[in-house]
Amino acid sequence: MRGMQLKFWRSELKLTHQWTIARGSASKFRVVLVELKDRDGLIGYGETAPSRRYQETIETVEAFLSHIDPEKLSFSDLPGSLKYLESIAPGHNSAKGAVDLALWDGAGKAAQNATYDLLGLGFREGAHKTSFSIGIDSPEVIREKVKQAENYPILKLKVGVHGDKENLKALREIAPTKTVRVDANEGWKTKEQALGMLEWLAEDKNVEFCEQPMATNTAPEDLAWLKKRSPLPLMADESYVTAKDLEHCAEFFHAVNVKLVKAGGISGGMEALKAARKAGMKTMLGCMIESSVLISAATQLAELTNYLDLDGNILISNDPFQGPTAENGIISFRNADEKFGLRVKPR
Secondary structure, eight states: OOOOEEEEEEEEEEEEEEEEETTEEEEEEEEEEEEEEOTTOOEEEEEEOOOGGGTOOHHHHHHHHHTOOGGGOOTTOHHHHHHHHHHHOSOOHHHHHHHHHHHHHHHHHHHTSBHHHHTTOOOOTTOOBBOEEEOSOOHHHHHHHHHHTTTOSEEEEEOOSTTHHHHHHHHHHHOSSSEEEEEOTTOOOSHHHHHHHHHHHHTSTTEEEEEOOSOTTSOHHHHHHHHHHOSSOEEESTTOSSGGGHHHHHHHOSEEEEOHHHHTHHHHHHHHHHHHHHTTOEEEEOOOSOOHHHHHHHHTTGGGOSEEOOOTTTTBSOOSEEOOBOGGGBOBOTTOSOOSBTOOEEO
């Protein structure tokens, strides 16, 4: 009988609304789903949502996965399996992350533990709130989106374009006092523009912080200038890919946003979170447009964070998996049928 088997396939996630950030717009996103099955029929699921921003695509992910020898993977030997994955090629964090998730899922099921317990972190029901993201749009659509997000206590507004002020005004017409986080996605071009926008945002006392106000290749002296003057905490997103970016981000930001597809799955995500916390930085777990596999995987690490932005599965209409719920913004596994591993199952 054969040992471990690896299967992967594309899935197209359809957005409830057109999704626009400072870098572009889309109505659907493609992800790659992964299934690892051992000789006893135990299955671990994984997923990745690769981004050209981090030099990965659906095609590069599939090419990497095609080079894997599944016989060298094991639910009972995560360190050995991850060492083998790393030996195939440098980089490819998104592709490796999909397999990493499947390994942690299968390992949890084999041990009859939730992955968060296998990691020694646990998960406190009722303690973890996610923000709900409002993409860039016209003020009219922003108002409609905010109405639909009525039950979510924290909103995240995408900014970094010409209409930022009109969009925040539209949001506030519907939700005058809700906590709002803003994400510029590298959209502001100069330190003076960024500071001007941050000072304007800080006039709203319920704006919590700003993610990635300027590009990752901004001159260090400009980043230092901005951090020194910013009236709002600054959070690194595109600038913080893995724990290797800690020194840079600790100097120029107050907090970091960790995404499993950037960091290399649960293993890399946990390393990135722990490194930032050790350096005294606040941490957030974020996401791309994703199914419940990746969202549930990120939730396994919730106890290592100050903030959660895990709404990728809420923004789509055709989630192929069932995992945690986010009623009223509170992420919960109470109604999850699967008790072990990532606690997800196919619909």
